[in-house]
Amino acid sequence: VTAADDAQEADRAGGMIVDMSTNFRPHDPADQAPSTKDVEPRLSLGLDTFGDLAVGDDGQPISYAEAIRLVVEEAVMADGAGVDAFAVGEHHRPEYSISSPEMVLGGIASRTERIRLGSGVTVLSSDDPVRVFQRFATLDAIARGRAEVILGRGSFTESFPLFGYDLRDYDVLFEEKLDLFVKLLDERPVTWSGTTRAPLEDADVFPKTEAGLRTWVGVGGTPQSVIRTARHGLRLMLAVIGGRPQRFRPYLELYRKACEEFGTTAWPVGLHSPGFVAETDEEAREMYWPGYQSMRNRIGVERGWPPASRQEFEHEIAGGSLYVGSPDTVARKIATTVADLGVARFDLIYTMGPQARSARLRAVELFGTRVAPIVRELVGHRTEVTA
Amino acid sequence: MSDHGPPVIGIVGAGKLGTVLARLALGAGYDVLLASSGPPQRLALIAQFLAPGAETVTAYEAIRRADVVILAIPLSRLPEMPPADLAGKVVVDATNHWLEVDGRRQEILPDAEGTSEYVQRLLPQARVVKAFNHIGYHDLDGAGLPPGDPRRRAVAIASDDHDALDFVAELVDGLGFDPVALGDLRAGRRLEPGTPAFGASLSASDLRAVLGEPVCHPDAA
Numbered sequence: 001v002t003a004a005d006d007a008q009e010a011d012r013a014g015g016m017i018v019d020m021s022t023n024f025r026p027h028d029p030a031d032q033a034p035s036t037k038d039v040e041p042r043l044s045l046g047l048d049t050f051g052d053l054a055v056g057d058d059g060q061p062i063s064y065a066e067a068i069r070l071v072v073e074e075a076v077m078a079d080g081a082g083v084d085a086f087a088v089g090e091h092h093r094p095e096y097s098i099s100s101p102e103m104v105l106g107g108i109a110s111r112t113e114r115i116r117l118g119s120g121v122t123v124l125s126s127d128d129p130v131r132v133f134q135r136f137a138t139l140d141a142i143a144r145g146r147a148e149v150i151l152g153r154g155s156f157t158e159s160f161p162l163f164g165y166d167l168r169d170y171d172v173l174f175e176e177k178l179d180l181f182v183k184l185l186d187e188r189p190v191t192w193s194g195t196t197r198a199p200l201e202d203a204d205v206f207p208k209t210e211a212g213l214r215t216w217v218g219v220g221g222t223p224q225s226v227i228r229t230a231r232h233g234l235r236l237m238l239a240v241i242g243g244r245p246q247r248f249r250p251y252l253e254l255y256r257k258a259c260e261e262f263g264t265t266a267w268p269v270g271l272h273s274p275g276f277v278a279e280t281d282e283e284a285r286e287m288y289w290p291g292y293q294s295m296r297n298r299i300g301v302e303r304g305w306p307p308a309s310r311q312e313f314e315h316e317i318a319g320g321s322l323y324v325g326s327p328d329t330v331a332r333k334i335a336t337t338v339a340d341l342g343v344a345r346f347d348l349i350y351t352m353g354p355q356a357r358s359a360r361l362r363a364v365e366l367f368g369t370r371v372a373p374i375v376r377e378l379v380g381h382r383t384e385v386t387a
Numbered sequence: 388m389s390d391h392g393p394p395v396i397g398i399v400g401a402g403k404l405g406t407v408l409a410r411l412a413l414g415a416g417y418d419v420l421l422a423s424s425g426p427p428q429r430l431a432l433i434a435q436f437l438a439p440g441a442e443t444v445t446a447y448e449a450i451r452r453a454d455v456v457i458l459a460i461p462l463s464r465l466p467e468m469p470p471a472d473l474a475g476k477v478v479v480d481a482t483n484h485w486l487e488v489d490g491r492r493q494e495i496l497p498d499a500e501g502t503s504e505y506v507q508r509l510l511p512q513a514r515v516v517k518a519f520n521h522i523g524y525h526d527l528d529g530a531g532l533p534p535g536d537p538r539r540r541a542v543a544i545a546s547d548d549h550d551a552l553d554f555v556a557e558l559v560d561g562l563g564f565d566p567v568a569l570g571d572l573r574a575g576r577r578l579e580p581g582t583p584a585f586g587a588s589l590s591a592s593d594l595r596a597v598l599g600e601p602v603c604h605p606d607a608a
Binding site: 155157167168170221222223224227242243244247250251253254257258261300303304305306 | 401402403406425428429432433435436437486487488490523525526528529579580581582583584585586587
């Protein structure tokens with residue numbers, strides 16, 4: 001830890017206790033006092049989407065407006081089906097309809113009762129931390145304390161030129177803005193200065209929330225990001241989009257140990273991965289593959305990957321990080337991941353490119369009514385056995 | 388390089404790839420020196436959980452003490468490596484150009500130049516070998532297997548230095564992968580993003596089929 005880090009820590013030490021206690025929400029099952037046990041008393045199961053443009057009954061992509069309304073319908077369905085959390089991710093690409101997560105979540109908030117509403121992720125690097133806090137504090141009011149924000153650097157870069165940021169500042173933008181955001185979480189006047197936005201002197205920010213804003217950092221596997229999240233005392237959401245999920249186990253240990261060293265709270269860790277649920281394994285695969293292939297190839301062209309192969313797809317389903325299949329298959333795979341890693345939250349990114357809208361809505365329903373109960377039973381059983 | 392015992396491996400960069408390679412090497416019984424640009428305490432934490440058994444050191448110490456230095460840092464940070472200290476060393480270049488981290492490729496090197504040729508140009512007296520750049524770190528993680536195992540994956544390697552190439556071939560094998568020699572560093576362009584081999588996690592025969600015959604360019608030697 002450098003001298004600068006030390007100074008930052010010391011500077012914030014006074015506010016940290018307040019921050020964490022206000023951030024604590026007793027009514028949330030995942031918020032039981034963090035224990036040293038691997039498995040939390042109750043697991044949170046969520047659904048994530050970027051508002052992908054689905055395909056209508058006529059086989060044509062639906063409009064952006066329809067895609068946004070579809071996400072709202074799916075969230076309402078998820079709420080009714082017993083899903084614990086719903087997250088929408090910010091993107092600025094033609095395949096996705098959601099660039100303003102809080103707007104969509106505000107609409108969802110007014111039509112749902114119990115589901116937790118978050119972004120996954122909010123690209124903090126190319127946004128203003130003050131505005132991000134204000135928007136989510138506002139959402140939290142409408143949602144009656146159900147709002148949460150997952151901050152990230154994002155895996156795409158379109159937002160940088162769009163909002164006038166330089167990619168060369170990729171690291172410093174996130175570092176500085178996260179630092180400011182953490183100060184804002186105290187909900188007291190903030191004094192801050194840096195190189196990426198105008199300084200603040202004793203600036204008070206409104207609205208205040210009723211019980212603090214739950215804040216996560218989405219991390220894709222960079223060890224340094226795990227440590228940064230621990231240093232700030234924020235929650236860790238692992239984005240696992242390929243390979244064996246079990247390989248992330250040391251990252252959870254790293255997070256806990258780093259929290260211990262920094263004297264911050266080691267919150268229960270979450271994980272999100274892509275997948276899809278249908279009545280049968282075969283149906284799920286056939287529904288998922290065309291969208292997977294299309295998205296994987298579109299992104300692959302930009303990243304220099306060769307075209308997607310069916311073999312790689314099947315390989316990821318069998319032993320990697322694609323949770324595609326019948327409710328039973330998906331539930332077993334999720335339960336294994338949850339138990340092996342000891343995560344307290346699992347979110348399924350349930351949309352992938354141009355899928356049939358009716359199949360998507362059905363996947364949401366199946367996830368809540370069929371997958372979630374099996375996962376809970378399996379994880380509970382396994383916890384008893386290993387306890 | 389050591390006259391006896393397995394070579395000491397120095398890894399510069401403790402990110403996704405660096406920590407995966409460190410784990411593979413430790414698992415295969417090598418001594419590993421792990422270095423990064425961050426604060427030493429942070430590096431110690433990372434090593435404790437993601438590469439238990441690795442000795443954490445400064446980049447200079449890793450370079451000085453290691454028999455082979457693996458560069459697992461962003462391409463755009465390679466100019467920070469000290470050419471004089473790397474002279475005569477076997478240097479494994481595992482980097483790729485990555486827009487998010489490095490910015491535009493044209494701002495770092497000419498279009499016509501391969502990234503490992505660029506590394507050789509930065510470190511003219513180092514014995515640069517391109518390796519571990521085409522296969523994803525998550526495909527390497529925990530995937531080392533004994534020779535002859537039909538599930539063994541292949542790692543393509545390329546170098547202008549024949550002895551260094553042989554040395555790294557042995558290392559790749561020691562880590563649990565089949566080395567596939569591709570030719571010189573210029574041929575190594577065929578492993579970069581945008582090529583059919585990029586992202587390939589294949590058996591040696593399948594990877595050879597994708598890559599074609601090894602090539603050495605007479606004018607490059």
